[in-house]
Amino acid sequence: MPNLYEVIDLASESSGVNVYENHAVARINDHEVRISIMFEDYHWHCHPDSDECFLSVEGGLLIDFDEGTVELHPGQLITVPRGVRHRTRPSGERSVNLTFELAGARTESLSSPTV
Structure with a gap:
C-alpha cells in the first residue's frame, strides 16, 4: 500500500516525556489534533476563536x-x-489527553477567577 496514510502512535508520542509537552499530531481540514502530556496545572486561559474538545487518553x-x-x-x-475561561490539570501525577481545535487557535492567558 502506498504511504498515503500516516499512523500516529500515541504511546510513542507520550513515551519518555517527563515535562509538560503539547504538540500537534494530526491535521483535519482546518483543525488540529494535539497531544498534551501534563504533570502540573496549566494556567487559566480561553480560546476566543475556537471551541476546544478534550479526550482523556491516560490518567485523569x-x-x-x-x-x-x-x-x-x-x-x-x-x-x-x-x-470560556478554563484551566487543565492532571488528577494524578501524569495525564495524557488529545485536544481538537481550530489550527492556529489563539490562546489568551487570564487571571485566576476570584472565589
Whole structure:
C-alpha cells in the first residue's frame, strides 16, 4: 500500500516525556489534533476563536471552570465552547489527553477567577 496514510502512535508520542509537552499530531481540514502530556496545572486561559474538545487518553484530567470542576477519565470527552475561561490539570501525577481545535487557535492567558 502506498504511504498515503500516516499512523500516529500515541504511546510513542507520550513515551519518555517527563515535562509538560503539547504538540500537534494530526491535521483535519482546518483543525488540529494535539497531544498534551501534563504533570502540573496549566494556567487559566480561553480560546476566543475556537471551541476546544478534550479526550482523556491516560490518567485523569481535571478541567476547572469558573462554575466548578469536571473530571475526565480515560476514554471520556468534553467540549469547551470558545471564549470560556478554563484551566487543565492532571488528577494524578501524569495525564495524557488529545485536544481538537481550530489550527492556529489563539490562546489568551487570564487571571485566576476570584472565589
